[in-house]
Amino acid sequence: MIELALFFSVLIGIYAIMALALNLQYGYAGLLNFGLVAFFAIGAYASALLSLSGVPVLIAMAIAAVIAAIVGALIAIPTMKLSVHYWAIVTISIAELIRVISTNEEWLTGGTFGLGDIPQPLAALVPLESYPLFFAGFTLVLVAACYLLSSALVHSPYGRVLKVIREDEDFGQSLGKDVASFKLRTMVVGAAMVGLAGALYAHFTTYITPQAFEPIVTFIIWAAVILGGKGNLLGSLLGATVIVLLYNSTRFIGDYVELSAVTLANIRLALIGLLIMLTVLLRPNGILPERKQVF
Amino acid sequence: MAASPIIDVSGLSISFRGVKALQDVSFALNSGEIVGLIGPNGSGKTTALNCLSGFLKPDAGVIRFKGEDITGQSPAEVANRGLMRTFQVTKLARRMTLIENLLLAAQKADDESLFATIFGRGTFARRQPRLLERARELLETVKLSHLENDYAGVLSGGQQRLLSIALVLIRDPDVILLDEPAAGVHPDLVVEFIAMVNRIREERGKSFLIIEHNMHFISSVCDNVVVLDAGTNLASGPPNVIHNDPRVLEVYLGTPQDA
Ligand SMILES: Nc1ncnc2c1ncn2[C@@H]1O[C@H](COP(=O)(O)OP(=O)(O)O)[C@@H](O)[C@H]1O
Ligand SMILES: [Mg+2]
Numbered sequence: 001m002i003e004l005a006l007f008f009s010v011l012i013g014i015y016a017i018m019a020l021a022l023n024l025q026y027g028y029a030g031l032l033n034f035g036l037v038a039f040f041a042i043g044a045y046a047s048a049l050l051s052l053s054g055v056p057v058l059i060a061m062a063i064a065a066v067i068a069a070i071v072g073a074l075i076a077i078p079t080m081k082l083s084v085h086y087w088a089i090v091t092i093s094i095a096e097l098i099r100v101i102s103t104n105e106e107w108l109t110g111g112t113f114g115l116g117d118i119p120q121p122l123a124a125l126v127p128l129e130s131y132p133l134f135f136a137g138f139t140l141v142l143v144a145a146c147y148l149l150s151s152a153l154v155h156s157p158y159g160r161v162l163k164v165i166r167e168d169e170d171f172g173q174s175l176g177k178d179v180a181s182f183k184l185r186t187m188v189v190g191a192a193m194v195g196l197a198g199a200l201y202a203h204f205t206t207y208i209t210p211q212a213f214e215p216i217v218t219f220i221i222w223a224a225v226i227l228g229g230k231g232n233l234l235g236s237l238l239g240a241t242v243i244v245l246l247y248n249s250t251r252f253i254g255d256y257v258e259l260s261a262v263t264l265a266n267i268r269l270a271l272i273g274l275l276i277m278l279t280v281l282l283r284p285n286g287i288l289p290e291r292k293q294v295f
Numbered sequence: 296m297a298a299s300p301i302i303d304v305s306g307l308s309i310s311f312r313g314v315k316a317l318q319d320v321s322f323a324l325n326s327g328e329i330v331g332l333i334g335p336n337g338s339g340k341t342t343a344l345n346c347l348s349g350f351l352k353p354d355a356g357v358i359r360f361k362g363e364d365i366t367g368q369s370p371a372e373v374a375n376r377g378l379m380r381t382f383q384v385t386k387l388a389r390r391m392t393l394i395e396n397l398l399l400a401a402q403k404a405d406d407e408s409l410f411a412t413i414f415g416r417g418t419f420a421r422r423q424p425r426l427l428e429r430a431r432e433l434l435e436t437v438k439l440s441h442l443e444n445d446y447a448g449v450l451s452g453g454q455q456r457l458l459s460i461a462l463v464l465i466r467d468p469d470v471i472l473l474d475e476p477a478a479g480v481h482p483d484l485v486v487e488f489i490a491m492v493n494r495i496r497e498e499r500g501k502s503f504l505i506i507e508h509n510m511h512f513i514s515s516v517c518d519n520v521v522v523l524d525a526g527t528n529l530a531s532g533p534p535n536v537i538h539n540d541p542r543v544l545e546v547y548l549g550t551p552q553d554a
Contacts, residue, residue, distance in 0.1 A: 149413070157406040157419055160399040164388050171386035174348065175400045175462065176374035177407075185409055294444045295394045295427055 006132040010204050012244045013139035014197045019224040019236035020150045021193035026222075027230030027290070028154055029186050030166030032084050035091030036221050038098040039068040039191045041213035043198025045102060045109055048118045048208055057121040061199040068195020069188045076187035080180040095215065102210040114209030118202050139200060143237075146193050150233050153189070155293070162186060216269070220247060223272050227279050229286025238287060247272060299362060301326040301470055301502050302378070307346055307356035315526050316342045317353070322521045322531065324470065329496060329503040331513040331534065334523035335546055340506045341383055343523070344472050347504075348380040349373040361469070375404075379463045380472035383506070385455040389448030393439060393458060396447050397430035398423075400462040426465075433461040436491065453480035457488075464495065470502045477509045489515045514538065522546075 018036060025031040047064035051057045071094075079090050102109045109115065126134045153159055161182050164172035172179045202208050220243055228239020250268040253259065259267070279286065300323035307320040317339045324330045332340050345351040347358055349370040358366045360378050374380075388396050405411060406419045434440045437457035442450065447458060456476055463471055477485045493516055495501050507513050513520060514534040522529040522537060524546045530537060537543055 152413055152416070153409075156412045156416065157398070157402040158409065158412040160391070160395060160402065161407050163391055163395075164399055167388035167390060168386050170350065170370070170382075171388060173350075173370035174374055174380055174382070174386065176371050176379075176404075176466065178369075178371045178404070182407075189409070290390070292392060292444070292446070293395060294392070295398075 003132060006136045008245065008248065009136045010139045010200075011248065012241050013136075013143045014201050014204070015220060015224060015244050016143050016237050016240040017146045017197040017200070018194050018221045019228065019240040020146050020233060021190040021197075022221050022225045023228075023230060023233060023236045024150055024153065024162070024193075025186055025190045027225060027232070027236075028159065028166065029162040029183070030084055031183060031186060032088035033091045033187075033190065034088050034218060034222075035093070035095035036194055037213050037215060037217040038091070038095040039072065039194035040198040040201070040217055041095075041098050041102055041210075042068045042071055043195030044202040044208050044213070045115070045198075046195070047199030048115045048202040049108070051119045051203070052115065052117070057119050057123075057203055061121070061196065061203070064199040065192045065196040068198070069192035072187045072191025073184060076184040080183045080187075095218065099210055099213055102213060109210070112210060114207060115202075116207045118206045118208070120203050120206060135204060139204075142196065142200060146196070147233060147237070149189075149193075154233065158182075219269075220244070220272070223276050225286075226276055227286060229288040229290065231290030232286065232288040235286050235288035243272060243275075246275065298326065300324055300359075301361055302347070302504070303357075303359040304343070304347070305357050305359075307343065307353050307358070309342060309346060309351060309353045309355075317346070317356075317526045320356070320523065320526070320528055322528070324502055324504055326469075326502055327496065327500050328518050329492070329505065329516050331517035331520040332504055332506045332523065333508070333513060333520060333537075334529065337525075338523040338546075339526040340523055341474055342526075344380060344474055344504070344506060347373075347472060348378065374466070374468070377467075377469040378472070379466060379468040379470070381456070381459045381463060381474055381476065383474040383478070385452070385459050387447040387450075387455055387459060387462075390446055392444050393434060393447055393450075394427070394430055394443045396458065396462060397433065397465055398426060401426045401430065401465045429465060433465055436464075437461045438487070453484050456480055457484070460491075467499075468501070470504065473503060473505045473507075475506055475508065477507055477512050485509065485512060488512070492516050510538065 018040065022033060022036060025033050043064045046067045047060045050060035050063055075090060075094055079086055103112060121138060161172065161177050164177060165179055165182060169179045224239035224243045225236055227242060229235030247268055250271060253267065254264050302324040305321045307317050309317045320343060332343065334340055342351065346353045349368050349372065352367045357364055360376060365373055365376065388399065411418060431440065434443055437460065439454060439458060450458060477488060480488065489512060492503060505517065517534050519531065520534050520537040521531045522543050529546060530540050530543055
């Protein structure tokens with residue numbers, strides 16, 4: 001039971017980091033990133049490959065986040081002057097491209113068999129029986145760091161420029177804000193966070209295959225942000241918790257009712273879809289709506 | 296020798312898919328002067344202002360600001376040089392409070408860098424009280440103090456126009472371009488508006504280029520008026536002369552506005 005709770009807390013933490021990143025991009029800046037899973041995959045594969053080749057895990061994770069950030073920049077630079085709708089299309093395409101690469105470039109990614117025996121952080125220093133607890137604590141530290149970073153960003157002059165991108169780019173420009181460069185920076189910061197979450201995932205499961213990087217991951221992150229409340233960072237933590245628990249607890253329906261795996265997967269998706277529809281109808285700004293900043 | 300104008304536009308032309316919106320338009324604005332830009336709807340006034348503020352790149356022509364060629368620079372660059380504008384359809388951050396809008400306008404690029412945001416928060420925090428004070432002064436000027444912590448989206452059209460002027464003023468530009476500041480504003484407020492523009496010019500020596508249909512507004516504040524018709528220069532001169540110019544009266548015939 002403890003094991004299960006620790007397992008879920010790590011999973012929630014991984015999604016919470018990604019929900020914080022999407023909240024920065026979409027909730028505050030209005031940027032439509034429908035390819036989050038691409039950065040998740042890049043972070044996971046990069047950190048897995050680096051650590052498998054002997055780089056210490058913590059350093060591998062940091063490099064993986066930087067690689068995801070660089071890919072984010074490469075995507076943002078040619079598109080940063082375009083409207084956010086182009087971002088939607090470009091990010092979806094990148095996610096698909098990354099998935100195709102992870103499936104087909106066997107020499108690098110192990111193809112559909114994936115990568116196994118991925119080392120875990122500080123495994124030599126922590127006793128085996130307390131390792132799950134250690135990993136949950138490690139995840140918590142990373143979530144807290146990402147939360148503090150996001151909070152520093154949004155409650156600052158930088159955060160006000162993010163909001164003006166969402167509200168009206170031309171207005172921002174008329175006030176002398178170089179809007180495009182803020183889109184770039186926000187893409188980079190978000191990509192680094194999602195990349196870090198991917199790295200965490202790889203070292204948590206110690207085994208990754210392309211199946212872990214389907215578009216459903218992006219869907220779950222969006223669901224978490226919309227449910228929790230866009231423009232509210234605590235909302236992202238709450239949203240990630242609810243959605244991850246709901247999504248994974250429906251696995252256990254199979255223990256009570258005779259259902260095929262495909263039917264079960266569809267039920268889980270339908271439940272989240274229903275929850276999102278209810279949210280949009282009943283609490284369009286999420287469970288924890290954006291709070292007004294009063295001076 | 297006369298000082299060179301703070302804004303000097305010459306030979307401005309632009310067309311949209313073959314439609315010539317501006318053809319060889321020229322005018323100038325001297326420092327401390329208020330110039331009115333008038334003309335019937337569709338005559339190219341907003342297009343000219345969009346070119347000046349960098350939102351449109353002219354096909355031909357040169358725009359000089361404080362002696363420098365700024366043609367084709369980005370809107371943000373132009374604004375940071377000290378040439379700022381408002382919009383005919385007011386643009387604001389609607390889901391930010393009035394004070395937040397003003398802080399957004401007041402803060403500088405240095406405050407907004409990622410590095411300053413993460414490692415140098417003290418710098419802006421120390422400046423913030425003074426910026427807040429300035430923001431509140433400006434809200435007082437435009438009579439919106441009681442709404443300082445309301446979202447800008449709840450303001451009436453006239454109030455939004457007033458706020459947009461306060462947003463420009465807090466950055467202390469040299470030249471302010473206003474696109475129909477009095478449109479849809481209550482007549483009592485227009486009177487205050489006129490007083491405000493005159494006061495800003497007197498106290499702070501700002502220059503204005505004002506697009507406006509309200510002829511009372513134009514004659515109360517402008518030193519000079521430039522008239523556009525179908526994208527070309529029609530006339531220019533002091534308001535009382537322009538008001539009686541037969542060519543100007545002719546292009547306005549059939550348009551019931553008092554301009
Ligand atoms: N972005 C645009 N695309 C196409 N046509 C435009 C655009 N902006 C303005 N125009 C056209 O240019 C002409 C001048 O418009 P505008 O400058 O808005 O006039 P005014 O402000 O004097 O009423 C009009 O015929 C208008 O339809
Ligand atoms: Mg116009």
